[in-house]
Structure formats: C-alpha cells, structure tokens
Amino acid sequence: MQAKTESFFEKVYEVARQIPYGRVTSYGAIAKYLGAARSARMVGYAMNGSHNKDVPAHRVVNRKGLLTGKHHFEGTNLMQQLLESEGVQVIDNQIQDFDSLFWDPAKNL
DNA sequence: GGACTGACTCAAT
DNA sequence: TATTGAGCCAGTC
Secondary structure (H helix, E strand, C coil): CCCCCCCHHHHHHHHHHCCCCCCEEEHHHHHHHHCCCCCHHHHHHHHHHHHHCCCCHHHEECCCCECHHHHHCCCCCHHHHHHHHCCCCEECCEECCHHHHECCHHHHC
16 A cells, blocks of 8 residues: 555545534445545445544444444444534434435535 | 455345 | 345455
8 A cells, every 4th residue: 555645545534524513424425525436335444444543433324324333433332422422313323314414525525 | 466355335126 | 115136446465
C-alpha cells in the first residue's frame, strides 16, 4: 500500500468526518460519492482502520439504518449510545427516522 | 501472482 | 411480502 498519498480508505475517512453532528449516512452513499457505488463493502472494510482515526464510524450505517458495524466497537451497544448521545434515536440497532437523519455526501458536498 | 476476505447493495424468486 | 443469491472493489496473505 502507500502507493498513493491518499488511499481509498483515506477518502472514506475524510467523507465520514464531514458527517454533521446528529446525522448519519450509509456505506453505499459514501462509496457512490467516491465513484465506487458498488464498493459499499470496501467502505465498511475501510472502517476497520477508522478506529485509530478521528472518524465517527458510529454515524455510518447500512442503507437500512441498521448498526451492522456495532459489533466492531468496543462495547456491545457503544455505537448505539454514541448515536443517542447525538440525539439520534436508536432502537434495536436500528436508527429511527433514518430517512430524515440521512445525510448524503453527494448532495451536501 | 493468485485467492480470500469484508462494518454492503440490488435484484430475482 | 419476505427470503435468498450473486456482484462488486480494494486491500491483505
């Protein structure tokens, strides 16, 4: 790696950092914004290294608003608590009113 | 150099 | 209407 100054991961982190407080987005939205609409998996995979970054991975969920990646957090419901702390209502690993809280980088950036 | 993995998404059945 | 399968790209072993 390090072939390029900015790897695909870096781009994902950068976009994730642009997510406003109390807002959420989906992997596919970020992937599409980066030009890899069908690389949503890569976006999630990139989040594997987001823990060492200042990336609010808890604001990134799948297109259904489910906290699929919460298992990768320290606690079982840490991701959910983080979202709730920002005013996002989360029930059973699913974001409530996800459609209203959804933040599309392609439209906001 | 080839194969596998992965925090997803869409489409068909 | 709900469930299942296949596709996708980039990075790592």
